[in-house]
Amino acid sequence: MVSRFLPRLLAAIGVAALAGCAGSNATISPPPGVPETTRCGTVNIAVNPWSGYAANVAVISYLLESELGCKVATAELSETASWAGLDDGSIDVILENWGHDDLKKKYIDRQKVAVELGLTGNKGVIGWYVPPWMAKTYPDITDWKNLNEYADLFKTPRSGEKGQFLAGDPSFVTNDAALIKNLKLDYTVVYSGSEDKLIAAFRKAQADKTPLIGYFYEPQWLLSDVKLVHIPLPNYTPGCDSEPETVACDYQPYDLDKIGRKAWVDSGNPAATLIKNWQWTNADQNQVAKDMTQNGMDAEDAAKKWADGHRTVWEKWLP
Structure with missing residues (x-):
């Protein structure tokens, strides 16, 4: 679901990522108290062009960097191009997937280059x-x-x-x-x-x-x-939208989910574990998105505000 605020949001996220990347030969050191085994290198996150998705990226990036010592790289892509990125290795994770059974069949079932990482908790x-x-x-x-x-x-x-x-x-x-x-x-x-x-x-x-x-x-x-x-349009029933040219029913209600690059997930990367464990509500996402788009906060500050108020929620996501 690009906007006047999205380039600013992506820039904010990108700056945070670049700040963590200063010096390509630098050793990645986890924050104090974080075991060496939690090093996760660079996490490549697809960014789709709607504010709720940017809110997901803000919070996940903030936690990956501050809690696991990861680097985060983002790529602004359409939904379809994000899935292609899982195939060519340029993308590690899609944080908010709206159905796309056709793409799941292609990349998960047939090509076996992607895997489902569970629900986000958001109702679409x-x-x-x-x-x-x-x-x-x-x-x-x-x-x-x-x-x-x-x-x-x-x-x-x-x-x-x-x-x-x-x-x-x-x-x-x-x-x-x-x-x-x-x-x-x-x-x-x-x-x-x-x-x-x-x-x-x-x-x-x-x-x-x-x-x-x-x-x-x-x-x-x-x-x-x-x-x-x-x-409301004519009631949705499973399969009524299977042929895009002949669809005559309402949109499917979605339990939004996450999709990861299979090789990255199978590597045991701790970032993949955090993202698998991550679940929040529509209200959580809306709060962060509104802070970023309407309340003058950059991505990092909006994410920190949410994290500071929800520690007992996100601590359960950590590996």
Whole structure:
């Protein structure tokens, strides 16, 4: 689910990583009291373009560096490219995977270069949303069968004669174009270009009372500020989305998980153990993401704030 804040977040994370890497021939020394066996070298983490993922990276990077003496290198990649990185060895871990059964079959089952590392604890929901004022003014708009009656409300210069359905980053793997076609809705997908622009559009639509329908998801810190209203589509059933071109059902609810490079995990790297053990809540992720995007904190400070307040949680993750 790139944004105006993501380059800054990635830069902050990257600076932290580079600071730990000063001098390529330097010996990695673990923090005082940490046994020599916990050395883990450099951990290569994929960074996907949404703020919740950046919050994951911030906290995991902070703990890997401060508790295990690891170096952290990050790479800003799309979801699909992150999986390819597990194959070519440039990526060790994906911290937040949204389903992708096709990629699991390819890289885990067939090529055997990746492994599942367990759940993150986050519950993922993807769907279609309208700002609260619209649901209040047009109560039946939350029934997808009525959407064609409102299509004219959503017309924009970018959507032409059809209603605009606003999506986010084009790299996000979504079903929206197929859903619009297969549910015979008079809409067309228009990309905002990034998560931050999607957030800004929903904020503006609520503040100015202008029509907007679009793609959104949780966990996402915005939902604590603007209570977007979810429009249920035809019920999801296992397999109803197996053919991307013919999908006509709602998005699958996700228990988000972690994916690791098999050779890296099998090496016994302590970083892999910490990441396997890591689990937190949507509220945890939203707190860190909001501090990073709205409260002026850099990645390290936001991670430290969370860690200082949740020591009994993360101590259980340590090898």
